[in-house]
Amino acid sequence: MQFTPIDLANWPRAQMFYYFSRMAPTAYSLTVELDVTETKRATKEAGLKFFPAYLWLVTKNLNDQIEFKVAEQDGVLGFYDRLTPLYASFHEDDHTFSLMWTEYTDHFPAFHRACLENQARFGDVHGVLSQPHTPPPANAYTVSCLPWIPFRHFAVHNYENKPYYFPSVEAGQICEQAGRLKMPLSLTCHHATTDGYHVTRFLASLQQDLNEFRRFL
Secondary structure, three states: OOEEEOOOOOOOOHHHHHHHHHHOOOEEEEEEEEEOHHHHHHHHHOOOOHHHHHHHHHHHHHOOOHHHHEEEEOOEEEEEOOOEEEEEEEOOOOOOEEEEEOOOOOOHHHHHHHHHHHHHHHOOOOOOEOOOOOOOOOOEEEEEEOOOOOOOOOOOOOOOOOOOOOOEEEEOOOEEEOOEEEEEEEEEEEOOOOOHHHHHHHHHHHHHHHHOHHHHO
16 A cells, blocks of 8 residues: 655645635545446356446446545545445344455455455454454545445445545445346535546446456456
């Protein structure tokens, strides 16, 4: 995990960042519908879990743009070389969840193995953090799934005033439509770091990777 300070004097987003972080703090959410047919088929045929594939694909495509990786470290604005997915582990016994994280790697099979190992090791640990002796890394962003509801919109509201610029991502229940499998995906972003252009690029590349997932196996 590498943190690179941003040269504010030469950063094209400097004025926009100041406006939407200091003068008019603004976040926005939107929900889209993704076609996950090919990824579901590929993971099933390979005997793999879909959820790690979802985590990996979202993280991979967020990592392609610096704007999604902006953060403050010791009061210095910069960006990480990659994000780490921080996701929910659901407990069937009491219907609560704990937060778990798996370090991102460009090699999907290695990431899939690490996810399953984390679940086997920490899946029964209750509390806010499932890995209680290891706090989440500074580059961890929230990505999760609400598998029971095929929502049309989902928005995350943060009531604590702190410099947090990572996106939050939430998937919903997968449903069949005209022979295709569709999954709602909500993305909540800070306007200081991302605009519609960045979101459009992210969603387009994510859908392409979902369509061509077999090449990552």
